[in-house]
Amino acid sequence: MPEALKRVIDMIHFLPGIGEKTAAKLAFFLMKANSSYVANFARALSDLHSKVHECEQCHAMTDMDEVLCSVCRDDKRDAHLLCVVEDYLDMLSIERTGVYRGRYHVLGGAISPIQGVTPDKLNYQTLFERIAEDVIIDEVILAMNPNIEWEATALYAIERMPRAVKISRLSKWLPHAGSIEYADEITLLSAFRGRG
Numbered sequence: 001m002p003e004a005l006k007r008v009i010d011m012i013h014f015l016p017g018i019g020e021k022t023a024a025k026l027a028f029f030l031m032k033a034n035s036s037y038v039a040n041f042a043r044a045l046s047d048l049h050s051k052v053h054e055c056e057q058c059h060a061m062t063d064m065d066e067v068l069c070s071v072c073r074d075d076k077r078d079a080h081l082l083c084v085v086e087d088y089l090d091m092l093s094i095e096r097t098g099v100y101r102g103r104y105h106v107l108g109g110a111i112s113p114i115q116g117v118t119p120d121k122l123n124y125q126t127l128f129e130r131i132a133e134d135v136i137i138d139e140v141i142l143a144m145n146p147n148i149e150w151e152a153t154a155l156y157a158i159e160r161m162p163r164a165v166k167i168s169r170l171s172k173w174l175p176h177a178g179s180i181e182y183a184d185e186i187t188l189l190s191a192f193r194g195r196g
């Protein structure tokens with residue numbers, strides 16, 4: 001097999017959920033594809049790291065030339081509500097449904113001692129500082145996926161809230177063993193309406 005093709009197969013195979021056979025199929029597709037498509041694809045991939053960074057306030061992803069993400073910049077969002085999510089994908093899932101109009105804080109994972117994810121590796125520090133300083137926030141919604149990691153992750157936040165705010169959780173409204181990423185609009189809508 002040509003070295004360049006093998007390298008692309010290995011790269012694709014490294015992606016989560018992609019088996020060797022699928023990787024080979026995709027690499028072959030790229031080899032046969034229109035060269036401008038492949039050039040654009042390569043450019044889009046390298047732009048991912050050079051043109052995207054974390055929002056300084058909520059840790060969501062935003063364009064490199066913006067300090068804050070579009071949600072943090074939007075003054076029409078409800079500044080009283082702060083929704084804490086595990087990762088940016090969960091935030092995108094909630095945003096896609098349009099059921100929530102407050103702001104977010106992306107923790108960057110869930111506490112998992114087995115995988116070496118300790119609280120200091122997550123964005124708690126900025127979360128607590130934000131809540132302490134931004135007194136307009138009066139409700140913190142812990143939008144966790146219903147699993148053991150998130151129990152610990154939520155508890156850590158609840159126990160260290162820097163001031164008295166209403167704390168609500170979504171988990172019990174999500175289907176058992178479900179996750180925010182895969183929840184449909186109606187499920188998320190009832191999860192937000194019925195939070196408590």
Ligand SMILES: [Zn+2]
Pocket residue numbers: 055056057058059060068069070071072073
């Ligand atoms: Zn932001």
